[in-house]
Amino acid sequence: MIIVTGGAGFIGSNLVKELNRRGRTDIVVVDNLTHGQKALNLTDCIIADYHDKEDFRDLIEADAHLGPVEAVFHMGACSATTEWDGRYIMRNNFAYTRELFHWCQDRRIPFIYASSAAVYGGNDTFREEPAHERPLNAYGYSKLAFDQYLRRHMDSLTAQVVGLRYFNVYGPREGYKGGMASVIHHFSNQLREGNTVRLFEGCDGYADGEQRRDFVDVRDCVNLKLWLLEHPEVNGIYNCGTGRARTFNDMARATIDWFGRGEIEYIPFPDHLKGRYQSYTQADLSQLRAAGCDLEFHDIEDGVRAYLDAVAADQAD
Missing domain, CATH: 3.40.50.720 (NAD(P)-binding Rossmann-like Domain)
Structure with missing residues (x-):
């Protein structure tokens, strides 16, 4: 077994x-x-x-x-x-x-x-x-x-x-994770409810949405x-x-492409994540x-x- x-x-x-x-x-x-x-x-x-x-x-x-x-x-x-x-x-x-x-x-x-x-x-x-x-x-x-x-x-x-x-x-089966689910899960939910994908503004020297992760x-x-x-x-x-590191903008665009609609909005970077956030992996x-x-x-x-x-x-x- x-x-x-x-x-x-x-x-x-x-x-x-x-x-x-x-x-x-x-x-x-x-x-x-x-x-x-x-x-x-x-x-x-x-x-x-x-x-x-x-x-x-x-x-x-x-x-x-x-x-x-x-x-x-x-x-x-x-x-x-x-x-x-x-x-x-x-x-x-x-x-x-x-x-x-x-x-x-x-x-x-x-x-x-x-x-x-x-x-x-x-x-x-x-x-x-x-x-x-x-x-x-x-x-x-x-x-x-x-x-x-x-x-x-x-x-x-x-x-x-x-x-x-x-x-x-x-990937599939992550919905129960709530806030800990991947950005794609959150992006797709945002597009089902409206027409906007929300990303953090720039931090650690990166431009808006240009923080990079290995997804x-x-x-x-x-x-x-x-x-x-x-x-x-x-x-x-x-x-x-x-x-391969890819930007959050890349992930947002891939999600928007699947839906065939949507725009990106940048929101302020949360104070509680400052100094505790991986901007690049x-x-x-x-x-x-x-x-x-x-x-x-x-x-x-x-x-x-x-x-x-x-x-x-x-x-x-």
């Missing part, structure tokens, strides 16, 4: 759906459905079992036998970059990951977990090296803390362990995870992005390519079109 924590979430549910498409239904989903809207991400998926996050943690701490486990994909976490309760975020993001890591190592089970490009903070070099890791928020630090923990154990691994530093992921299609994130499962010799921490893929991964990543024009086509098909159903 395959265990997917955060399996009702954005990337997790897309992974479950792709596993189904590849013929796998022996999937155990672990999640927290206090906000039950996430459950809708699994209505078109087939799973073998479900555990609440805390119940699953109890099973892990009790050293329970869960049957033959082929791999654990760990994405369950607090993903809010605006969360400043450090005790809460470290327990959910660092301690939980550490517990699962050791549980998998004790059983020689591959463990592929979600890190984040938030570990890089305001740097302009996005390479998987400590010199470039300076998070701007507690979320980013919680992800960096486990990456550092893994580095201390790399020489004694019993099974595959890979951390993927996701850049700005977008990556969730399909590429899922394909990379499954490529790693097929290559158990690959271990370590790797960036998961396209390697671009994944360095050299280590991923050196590990043998030759997967191609969608550009935003293809990705946005596929995303909005999928949303429109769901709404038509």
Whole structure:
């Protein structure tokens, strides 16, 4: 069986759906459905079992036998970059990951977990090296803390362990995330309600809407995870992005092109994000390519079109 924590979430549910498409239904989903809207991400998926996050943690701490486990994909976490309760975020993001890591190592089970490009903070070099890791928020630090923990154990691994530093992921099944959803989600909602897409004014030396991010299609994130499962010799921490920085204006225009209408409006940059905002990200893929991964990543024009086509098909159903 395959265990997917955060399996009702954005990337997790897309992974479950792709596993189904590849013929796998022996999937155990672990999640927290206090906000039950996430459950809708699994209505078109087939799973073998479900555990609440805390119940699953109890099973892990009790050293329970869960049957033959082929791999654990760990994405369950607090993903809010605006969360400043450090005790809460470290327990959910660092301690939980550490517990699962050791549980998998004790059983020689591959463990592929979600890190984040938030570990890089305001740097302009996005390479998987400590010199470039300076998070701007507690979320980013919680992800960096486990990456550092893994580095201390790399020489004694019993099974595959890979951390993927996701850049700005977008795609279907993210609607439940509210303010943390991708800009495409927000842009498309704005155009359904009116004729204007709203972007932040310039900051950090960038002109209006010209801040740049590495926007990556969730399909590429899922394909990379499954490529790693097929290559158990690959271990370590790797960036998961396209390697191409694009502007928020580019994303807005791609969304406007799909709708066939719309204008861009620039709004004041929020005070609470000043000094805590990544105005530029671009994944360095050299280590991923050196590990043998030759997967191609969608550009935003293809990705946005596929995303909005999928949303429109769901709404038509």
